[in-house]
Amino acid sequence: DAGVIQSPRHEVTEMGQEVTLRCKPISGHDYLFWYRQTMMRGLELLIYFNNNVPIDDSGMPEDRFSAKMPNASFSTLKIQPSEPRDSAVYFCASSHGGPGVHHEQYFGPGTRLTVT
Amino acid sequence: GQQVMQIPQYQHVQEGEDFTTYCNSSTTLSNIQWYKQRPGGHPVFLIQLVKSGEVKKQKRLTFQFGEAKKNSSLHITATQTTDVGTYFCAGGYSTLTFGKGTMLLVSP
Numbered sequence: 070d071a072g073v074i075q076s077p078r079h080e081v082t083e084m085g086q087e088v089t090l091r092c093k094p095i096s097g098h099d100y101l102f103w104y105r106q107t108m109m110r111g112l113e114l115l116i117y118f119n120n121n122v123p124i125d126d127s128g129m130p131e132d133r134f135s136a137k138m139p140n141a142s143f144s145t146l147k148i149q150p151s152e153p154r155d156s157a158v159y160f161c162a163s164s165h166g167g168p169g170v171h172h173e174q175y176f177g178p179g180t181r182l183t184v185t
Numbered sequence: 186g187q188q189v190m191q192i193p194q195y196q197h198v199q200e201g202e203d204f205t206t207y208c209n210s211s212t213t214l215s216n217i218q219w220y221k222q223r224p225g226g227h228p229v230f231l232i233q234l235v236k237s238g239e240v241k242k243q244k245r246l247t248f249q250f251g252e253a254k255k256n257s258s259l260h261i262t263a264t265q266t267t268d269v270g271t272y273f274c275a276g277g278y279s280t281l282t283f284g285k286g287t288m289l290l291v292s293p
Contacts, residue, residue: 111284111285111286114281125279171218171277173218173230173233174281178226178227179227
């Protein structure tokens with residue numbers, strides 16, 4: 070298996086522009102997670118989906134962030150408009166299994182976003 | 186909300202020395218997971234602990250889950266340069282809360 074695939078790997082954009090990050094989870098995994106990693110705040114869960122349905126989006130910073138999962142093999146995280154403080158590495162992860170006893174999460178390589 | 190604290194934030198050891206990182210939760214955890222992230226890489230799952238007092242070993246790595254299921258530790262015996270990276274613990278019920286990690290540097 071190719072693992073979790075994310076694109077782009079690097080994104081540099083100007084403040085105010087729209088940014089779309091993409092993720093393809095591992096086939097057969099029914100949970101998909103979006104994380105943001107910064108030096109100051111560490112690894113933060115933004116939102117997660119189960120069977121393509123958003124379950125918990127309490128980590129989404131504000132209305133500028135939105136995430137979708139139109140099918141089992143694709144998810145997007147959109148930031149509109151982007152701001153310099155959104156600069157971070159964004160990881161997508163997927164897992165197979167339900168709540169209670171967590172199953173290991175497989176992380177993608179991440180998208181390094183720089184907003185100038 | 187739930188908080189998972191890790192100490193130390195950073196440790197620099199000489200190759201061959203031992204290393205330990207500690208993880209503490211403000212609430213009881215259903216389980217705890219450990220991940221390793223190499224510089225410039227992504228977190229990679231190492232192990233999961235579920236039972237109170239559980240101890241698991243992976244070669245030179247020893248993982249423990251506290252009796253009260255509120256703390257955990259990772260101990261590396263005789264570190265090697267390949268152990269360099271940041272080690273994260275993560276725990277919770279419906280979602281995983283990650284600690285901020287312990288960055289390990291190993292000098293040859």
